């Protein structure tokens with residue numbers, strides 16, 4: 078199907094964007110930076126088209142649902158939001174050096190979605206419990222949050238890279254934003270993610286209320302989303318009230334990201350209503 | 356603040372406690388996803404020693420989310436939130452009420468170079484331009500003319516300071532709603548076969564069934580499948596009765612619950628109900644063939660008046676051999692019990708000796724009749740989740756507050772901006788300064804923007 082083909086191209090485009098960002102960081106020529114941004118934008122545009130086509134295809138098959146219903150579709154959408162958020166930040170900050178840390182994540186997610194064994198790429202009808210507009214808003218907000226947390230994580234990694242540099246750092250290190258800037262941005266991303274995760278949990282609860290009769294049932298996925306939410310709440314408080322900055326914030330961003338990943342993927346190892354794998 | 360704070364007060368007012376409590380709750384929640392909970396704990400019990408199991412059970416490890424530990428932690432968090440908010444609210448209130456004077460030497464003390472410019476115009480023109488610019492972006496703008504200079508002050512986002520309180524109060528409301536639900540709520544389920552009526556539900560907590568103050572009848576259950584065989588929709592037609600009178604009828608679909616007298620009914624499952632109708636053909640040797648519709652439990656006369664037969668069971672799929680009906684025939688001096696299979700021909704094909712080996716499988720056991728099962732009319736039961744949770748509206752309000760408060764915190768912040776226009780030879784000197792407790796970098800950007808606008812405007816007029 079055409080959208081699957083486009084998506085496999087997008088995977089390569091993101092990889093190219095990553096390589097261009099890397100060239101820029103190593104060679105210091107802004108030409109590569111512009112090429113990288115162009116590639117990322119093109120990848121995002123193609124991916125949007127592919128998502129729209131997939132959506133329409135589901136109508137042609139007679140099911141008609143947003144492309145957010147199985148594991149494959151969730152991965153694709155996850156990568157899409159990460160790149161979108163990153164490009165917004167790049168525009169805002171006028172600094173291209175974060176791309177080296179974010180684009181590989183998007184590329185890896187896309188690659189995993191295309192080649193992982195047993196990945197079901199078909200468009201399938203929804204069982205009755207999933208036929209709800211709340212599902213769309215739930216998945217949308219959750220993945221916006223996940224994307225923001227992922228960028229915060231990438232910034233955390235970047236912070237450590239910057240920090241471990243010697244007294245005479247190379248070009249790569251010098252091109253990175255200052256530790257202060259990284260820290261501020263990491264906090265903004267975590268706060269943004271926190272709002273979206275809150276929205277995601279609330280819309281999920283409303284949906285559960287309609288579909289299963291209770292807004293909260295301590296299902297493992299629900300519980301892990303709460304754990305993730307609490308970790309980021311702790312992160313916000315340690316920063317605002319205890320004044321934690323820099324290294325400790327970077328560690329919190331990584332712990333939070335770990336919880337988020339477990340909420341998304343690890344929970345499938347536990348029995349759950351939410352399992353994408355079945 | 357010169358309040359004399361006791362040790363307990365400052366303990367509960369501290370954010371360290373909040374951080375510890377939030378982390379502990381996260382930790383307990385995590386343990387709960389690793390240790391089997393409630394029903395799942397039974398299987399787990401067989402793998403550990405009885406002593407250990409009963410110890411863990413006493414510690415409520417197998418129902419962690421409803422345990423004293425969890426209630427204790429939520430209670431402490433609530434107290435922490437209340438005391439912390441009370442402790443800090445006066446400060447927020449004072450900041451909210453604070454009115455800034457336009458004339459303020461303090462804020463202009465260390466104004467950086469980039470926050471000033473000079474223009475070739477007179478003070479009044481520059482001040483008027485600055486005033487109209489500020490009026491466009493802020494609501495309350497004050498002006499003071501003093502010794503040839505003009506001072507302007509604008510404030511914005513005063514309410515943003517309450518965002519944190521809205522968030523924290525919402526958490527309190529959330530805890531209250533959850534407690535309300537766990538104390539007064541009911542979580543149950545019921546299976547209703549088509550055509551039947553129930554007046555009680557089973558409880559998830561496993562206690563005695565709960566009688567309902569009304570009766571529910573399932574008139575009809577329909578399931579629609581996709582071509583692949585996956586269910587597309589299922590629907591129950593329900594009738595609610597009080598004292599035998601129909602009060603309401605409703606169609607119940609997945610994702611579209613029905614509420615009646617505080618109880619919410621959700622379509623959660625379905626299945627084949629025992630006791631559907633069966634169509635039987637009775638043929639007498641060399642004689643007539645009668646067709647009868649029968650269902651389990653009922654007794655019928657044989658067409659030739661030799662006796663009676665009773666339908667004992669109607670099975671969808673008996674021992675993987677398809678639909679079957681169990682029949683007992685009684686005459687004056689004989690009684691025979693046997694199964695009538697719909698697919699008797701296929702069973703014969705697979706094992707020609709079946710009937711000789713198992714006489715119970717012989718549909719002609721009572722002579723001179725042979726019973727033939729023509730078909731089953733399927734009968735479903737509908738599986739309903741039945742809940743009553745008086746805490747739900749409370750929790751919904753808390754969710755709205757939580758989101759509203761977070762938006763307020765993220766998209767707005769309290770700030771005050773001053774502009775001073777002072778004469779300086781044949782020029783005027785314009786300077787901008789601002790105060791914000793939370794977002795100094797954001798404010799600096801905003802001020803740069805204001806300054807650029809003003810400069811642009813004044814240059815164009817020349």
Ligand code: HEM
Pocket residue numbers: 310313314317318367368369370373377432435436439443519522523526761764
């Ligand atoms: C799950 C529970 C909680 C959530 C979701 C939460 C949320 C938040 C958020 C989002 C902020 C950031 C406000 C801002 O950016 O200005 C904040 C700040 C704060 N929180 Fe919490 N909070 C929780 C529990 C608590 C508790 C138990 C305390 C008790 C001491 C507390 C004390 C504070 C304080 C003192 C601030 C700083 C307020 C300020 O900046 O003036 N929080 N909280």
